[in-house]
Amino acid sequence: MPTTAEHLRIALDGAWHEARERARKDLAHEKFAPHYTPETDKARAITLEQMRILAEHGYAAAGFSVESGGTGDAGGAVASIEMLAMSDLSLMVKAGVQWGLFGGAIENLGTERHHEKYVKQLIDLDVLGCFAMTETGHGSDVQSLETTATYDPDTQEFVIHSPTPSSRKDYIGGAAQHARFAAVFAQLVTEGETHGVHCFVVPIRDEDGNDLPGVRTSDCGYKGGLPGVDNGRIIFDQVRVPRENLLNKYADVEPDGTYVSDIDNPSRRFFTMLGTLVRGRITVGGSAGAAARVALSIATRYAEKRRQFDAPGRDGEVPIMDYLVHQRRLLPLIARSYALGFAQNELLTTMHRLQSTSLQELDAQEQRELEGRAAGLKVANTWHASQAIQECREACGGAGYMAENRLTALRADVDVFTTFEGDNHVLTQLVAKELLTAYADEVQGMSPVEWMRFAATTISDIVKKRTAAQQIIQTIVDTRQDNEEDGSLFNRGTQVTMFEDREQYLLSTAARRLQAAMKREDNPFDAFNFVQDHVLHAARAHIDRVVLEAFVAAIEDCKDETARELLSELCDLYALTIIDEDKAWFMEHRLLSVERAKAVTRGINERCRSLRPHALTLVDGLGVPDYLLGSAMLDREGAVVPPQDVAV
Numbered sequence: 001m002p003t004t005a006e007h008l009r010i011a012l013d014g015a016w017h018e019a020r021e022r023a024r025k026d027l028a029h030e031k032f033a034p035h036y037t038p039e040t041d042k043a044r045a046i047t048l049e050q051m052r053i054l055a056e057h058g059y060a061a062a063g064f065s066v067e068s069g070g071t072g073d074a075g076g077a078v079a080s081i082e083m084l085a086m087s088d089l090s091l092m093v094k095a096g097v098q099w100g101l102f103g104g105a106i107e108n109l110g111t112e113r114h115h116e117k118y119v120k121q122l123i124d125l126d127v128l129g130c131f132a133m134t135e136t137g138h139g140s141d142v143q144s145l146e147t148t149a150t151y152d153p154d155t156q157e158f159v160i161h162s163p164t165p166s167s168r169k170d171y172i173g174g175a176a177q178h179a180r181f182a183a184v185f186a187q188l189v190t191e192g193e194t195h196g197v198h199c200f201v202v203p204i205r206d207e208d209g210n211d212l213p214g215v216r217t218s219d220c221g222y223k224g225g226l227p228g229v230d231n232g233r234i235i236f237d238q239v240r241v242p243r244e245n246l247l248n249k250y251a252d253v254e255p256d257g258t259y260v261s262d263i264d265n266p267s268r269r270f271f272t273m274l275g276t277l278v279r280g281r282i283t284v285g286g287s288a289g290a291a292a293r294v295a296l297s298i299a300t301r302y303a304e305k306r307r308q309f310d311a312p313g314r315d316g317e318v319p320i321m322d323y324l325v326h327q328r329r330l331l332p333l334i335a336r337s338y339a340l341g342f343a344q345n346e347l348l349t350t351m352h353r354l355q356s357t358s359l360q361e362l363d364a365q366e367q368r369e370l371e372g373r374a375a376g377l378k379v380a381n382t383w384h385a386s387q388a389i390q391e392c393r394e395a396c397g398g399a400g401y402m403a404e405n406r407l408t409a410l411r412a413d414v415d416v417f418t419t420f421e422g423d424n425h426v427l428t429q430l431v432a433k434e435l436l437t438a439y440a441d442e443v444q445g446m447s448p449v450e451w452m453r454f455a456a457t458t459i460s461d462i463v464k465k466r467t468a469a470q471q472i473i474q475t476i477v478d479t480r481q482d483n484e485e486d487g488s489l490f491n492r493g494t495q496v497t498m499f500e501d502r503e504q505y506l507l508s509t510a511a512r513r514l515q516a517a518m519k520r521e522d523n524p525f526d527a528f529n530f531v532q533d534h535v536l537h538a539a540r541a542h543i544d545r546v547v548l549e550a551f552v553a554a555i556e557d558c559k560d561e562t563a564r565e566l567l568s569e570l571c572d573l574y575a576l577t578i579i580d581e582d583k584a585w586f587m588e589h590r591l592l593s594v595e596r597a598k599a600v601t602r603g604i605n606e607r608c609r610s611l612r613p614h615a616l617t618l619v620d621g622l623g624v625p626d627y628l629l630g631s632a633m634l635d636r637e638g639a640v641v642p643p644q645d646v647a648v
Contacts, residue, residue: 149188386411569610
């Protein structure tokens, strides 16, 4: 019979439980034991060796189509790379660059000629590549990249060139040492006309690792973390590649230089191309979540055994996990890890379904919604990871600051996750814009009365376009008992309604302010900039609601009654913590009275106390195997090692 912790792990693993279990078995290999290796040369060598072991076991095949030599399990591929974060975030990033970004660009932006030439080799690591998008001058603003790819019809070649110092490709994983090829994003120019950013396969090194003619690579040097990733810079000086090296799924250049594409609108074509690369953003968010689970597993196990101060009626000193203040430090973060994990599972399910759909049958609206949700959950997961790992470090005192106990390395490695694959503030704006454009065209010219009528219907519909839990949530909301007693805060319908009301109000008022600003300002940029703080708040409220609904659906799907009860209490803790964090807004807008605000605090304390006896079960349910904890202060059973037994 599975234990409660095993039922929790199965629930949190979601539809890709088998893929995650396979990953746990693969990572039991001694070469994947967590290690502290700050020296970049050694760390890079270890990471490359680990990559080769994974390749030998076919670890990456799931991410590619059967026709290209893979198994066609897009969701399983992301889940498997997420699991690498439990071993080493450098390994996860290196694998993500090789198989997710470089390989994903060739698979998703290329056609049969590219698949036949590269995919099988890159799966097996016979071809090592990098993803050369970011430049010194432009990161988030991909449309403004300066690298050029100018077509020469006389030789039927593209000339790849870095025309300015700011066009240098920068921070590129793999570019410093290991990559032999680069997926280069550049402005395509033919017949004197620029057609926007496209992707090209460009050889950058020979088999001995020497730069090819016209290519100059350099090492970014020491970073704040991720020592096993060889980040570098690339400058191109009139580098020629064959016409066929353009990844031409969405656009092509004929031998005579004629540009052709089935997508006439340049902006739509650009965003369609980028949309196919959404898997990388999803992977980054999920991997950050996995790193947070490792830290919470370490800190909670430590808190169970670490004792401080006597208490009357107690035999000996008190485990620090028995203190309410410590429970409030860790348990809400554990609850959020579960919540985000369930939301990530829903996102993976949607991504897998859409990426298994033919281009002709793909629903453009669903694809945009996937991109928006991927952006939102990447933001939520990475900010959560940064906060959780820092809290865990502090919660373990001086021991938490020791490199051998892993928390400082996790903190350093995960720090950049809030920046790469999209700056979190920029991505939050993307979420907000997606929500606002759902009705932007319709609000122009409306009178105040027309606006109020519109806001009362359409915005409500946008908020209620629910996650997979649509029917469950609606039933909960319809049957809730709305009262002012403390107990109502534990009512799931009350929680969902509060999240919905906040999102709906913020969206409607943001749109109203934006409409007013558009009338005052001369251009849309100034209008949007005027209400930027408001729309970011609306986007965060939307993400919170999506995550809560995913949690509710996961509780419903859980097969074990005891595990389901624990998940229900965790869901209460998550919901009340979110309300507490935005308590001032709820009170300002009279959605929370002073007395009820106090009840939120009492509710959090109550849930922390009731969950405290199950703390170890909850972190066991996070699914981090003991052999991947990598903390010298814990033995293999998760107990604290006495100080004299810890290697110095």
